[in-house]
Amino acid sequence: DIAVAMGEQVEGLSKREAATKAPLAVSQLAKSIGIKTKLSEHGVDPEVIPGLAKWAFKDGDLPGNPRVLDLEEIKMLYQRTF
The missing domain is CATH 1.10.20 (Histone, subunit A)
Structure with missing residues (x-):
């Protein structure tokens, strides 16, 4: 739709x-x-990716996601946004 x-x-x-x-x-x-669609365009330091991934992994909304992601997959998603 x-x-x-x-x-x-x-x-x-x-x-x-x-x-x-x-x-x-x-x-x-x-x-x-x-x-701007890239994190790098917003001045985000790639060094914060592990912390962002941990925060997202612990976030209460993750169970509502249609795919179950592990911590490494979440890190990879963040890395792809640079």
């Missing part, structure tokens, strides 16, 4: 294929209006 709302063509795609278009469309929108 988000991909369609963002103007993406999803006709003939599986739900999974269509779903992959939504984050790309949101990212393109953010860049087109000048929203």
